[in-house]
Amino acid sequence: MNEDDVCSDTDEICVSSIFLEGEDINMSISHAADSIGLKEIPRYEVKIIEEDDWMKGAQESFHPVEVTEGLWVVPKWITPPDIQAMNIILNPGLAFGTGDHPTTKLCLLLLHDCIKGGEHILDYGTGTGILAIAALKFGAAFAVGVDIDSQAIASASENATLNNIGPDKLQLHLIASQTSSSCRDDWPSRVVEGENAFEIDRVTHKDKYDVVIANILLNPLLNLADQIIFSAKPGAIIGLSGILSEQVQNILQKYSLFLEGIDVSKMDDWACVSGRKRKNIDIC
């Protein structure tokens, strides 16, 4: 697949295109020139992009973030601006959750408000592990982070170590995706090996968690509703995010059967829906 970008200088336009290894660049360029009737092929140059080049670029966009007073999320290569504050040190790699995104902030604020100490937390879609790690720093006793992406689990493991959190406090599990579309075949991706459905139940456990937090996307939240509710104790706090404000209604439709005391918090276009699991439901 070709992708283009256009960078404009004063009188010249330059178009860069990204090709996969092995594609016939010459042919693509002459087809393109032909299709718009250019008389001659514009001059071009071919460069190889190393994975490091663009990964480094992406990492540079990560800065220390003060989520709320006294709570910072800091990249591991930067000294915390406030040594006295509660600092969550992260190396995000290619996983989601640096404290910058409104959904991460909404979830962190929810956890900050509701954790009193000693809780068991389940972080569904853990990414960098930021929510599970924050929950432990706020006083939770034990956290489990699950994700369908092996890069997330790798990042979260490293981040646990960076924050001096051992396996007695945080456990991470790679689980199989519900749909088969979690693997894209456009690039050599690491295969998502997952535990099967029965093992997910063993990991997430019925009625075990005091707080279940899931910052994912609308469709997974709808598909995983049973699992998410199942794993929470009656009366437990459930927080759902990664949804746009316009998607809140869909979440409420599915979850209001199971949750009471529902609250919706918003930031920019994003929302977080939270509530407590109703005491008398039975889902098997």
Place this chain on the structure above:
Amino acid sequence: MAAKEILTRRPVAATIKLTVPAAAARPAPPVGPALGQYRLNLMAFCKDFNARTQKYKPDTPMAVTITAFKDNTFEFTVKSPSITWYLKKAAGIESGSGRPGHVTASTLSLKHVYEIAKVKQNDHYLQNMSLEAITKSIIGTANSMGIQIVRDLD
């Protein structure tokens, strides 16, 4: 933020065009190299794009145009595939007829057209059109491709 017109005086570093499957943006090629080289926040883009494309069928190739500003911020707009893409997909054909009007490439029912119209209605450049107007437009496109539209398929 993504759907607003870009009437801004922020200096633009580049315009990036990509095709990304709906709800499946990941920090890997093609997104990774294209955005990483302008130091844009990859994960923020993926999260935003994936959230905004939840309503499309997984794997639908979405056309994304990203404006990267010199301060490393960005905005983007998303368009669903062209009507011709949807018609070919619905009809299960690779290309339209070589002689539209004379040779029929395939046949679809009004129900197909209606389903396509409902998806296209989400595109912001069509939001001022009624469902009926979009449907008529799709039938026109189908005819120009040699795809016949009938009331019902048996």
